Amino acid sequence: MDTVREMDEHYDGAMTRPTQGVHLVIPRSRLSSQHAVAFDSPRDGRHVFLIPWGDFALIGATDTDYEGSLDNPAAILDDVEYLLEALRHAFPTAQIERDDVVSTFAGLRPLIYAPGAAYALSREHEIVESDSGLISVAGGKLTTHRLMGRQLIDRVQKRLAEKFDVHAASQCRTKEPLEGARIERAPASDVSGEAGKRLVDTYGADAAWVLAYAEExxxxxxxxxxxxxxxxxxxxxxxxxxxxxxxxxxxxxxxxxxxxxxxxxxxxxxxxxxxxxxxxxxxxxxxxxxxxxxxxxxxxxxxxxxxx
Ligand SMILES: Cc1cc2nc3c(=O)[nH]c(=O)nc-3n(C[C@H](O)[C@H](O)[C@H](O)COP(=O)(O)OP(=O)(O)OC[C@H]3O[C@@H](n4cnc5c(N)ncnc54)[C@H](O)[C@@H]3O)c2cc1C
CATH class of the missing domain: 1.10.8.870 (Alpha-glycerophosphate oxidase, cap domain)
Known part of the structure; x- marks a missing residue:
């Protein structure tokens, strides 16, 4: 986002401070808990979560400053050791080893720039508009991503109307259910059993399409x-x-x-x-x-x- 802002003649400095978050993927069968669990890292007291994810558990996340390629964040050994240490502390009898880690994934949080520790940065979002009219959004959470989308689209619609007399054919539709969300449309007989349940959990009413392709x-x-x-x-x-x-x-x-x-x-x-x-x-x-x-x-x- 800041890379685009740098192209703006009114660029006034970086808006974001990217922090990397790493998760480990571990088979749930290796852990005694079948529920989401929050626990503390013995190294720095930060919260770490175990979140059930199908047959796997996600363990994470780290929260560290990031300066590498924005396209290719990746876990390093220290991230893995930090999370394993916290997991072993919370589940001592499970005797989790490095070899239990099936995979890792890493993402970057585009947090609003502020000094201080990475994990203490605000997760609030901000929308800013430069003198040349470039509108940027940063920060935010999964729990607010539709709100962010709506605020941004509303702002763009307003500016297009004011400056160019361009009017959108319809209002922002972030409050409408997503495709497939009208679950009552799914034919119950086709989606019985574990496999069908997973498809409905993933695609909602559109599970019927997947089943139709598989049968065809x-x-x-x-x-x-x-x-x-x-x-x-x-x-x-x-x-x-x-x-x-x-x-x-x-x-x-x-x-x-x-x-x-x-x-x-x-x-x-x-x-x-x-x-x-x-x-x-x-x-x-x-x-x-x-x-x-x-x-x-x-x-x-x-x-x-x-x-x-
Ligand atoms: C490590 C980490 C931990 C987090 N933890 C939490 C948390 O605990 N709670 C919480 O609420 N939020 C959390 N978040 C934030 C949350 O993940 C984001 O706020 C949310 O995913 C934003 O949703 P989005 O749909 O706007 O963007 P994204 O989820 O980033 O989706 C955008 C999609 O667009 C695709 N895309 C991008 N450019 C193009 C293109 N040109 N063409 C086609 N596709 C494109 C991308 O590949 C991506 O799939 C976390 C984020 C990270 C990185």
């Missing part, structure tokens, strides 16, 4: 990766209904294959790319590029092991 073509009923619940039909759903355009997007965000397999599901990446290629018109070179880009992301999640 046996290949789409197959798993994306052995041992994980995701169906190839979900890959198709992502492309057809939710604008998934890259292999990374499908294997990282639409499914969590990258985090839930030790090797990031690299063996399956080509088959997934080939299915996407049939819908997105990729040639062999593009398939190769997609697989390479995904392999680079997998390497980031496992980088701490190489350096340990």
């Amino acid at each position: 073509n046996p290949i789409l009923g197959e798993r994306v990766a052995p041992g994980l619940p995701y169906l190839m039909a979900e890959v198709l759903y992502g492309v057809q209904h939710e604008m998934a355009l890259t292999l990374c997007d499908v294997l990282i965000r639409r499914t969590h294959v990258i985090y839930e397999t030790r090797g990031g599901g690299l063996e399956q990446a080509r088959a997934v790319a080939e299915l996407m290629a049939s819908r997105l018109g990729w040639d062999d070179d593009e398939i190769e590029r997609q697989v390479k880009a995904y392999a680079a992301q997998v390497a980031l999640t496992q980088e701490w092991r190489v350096l340990s």
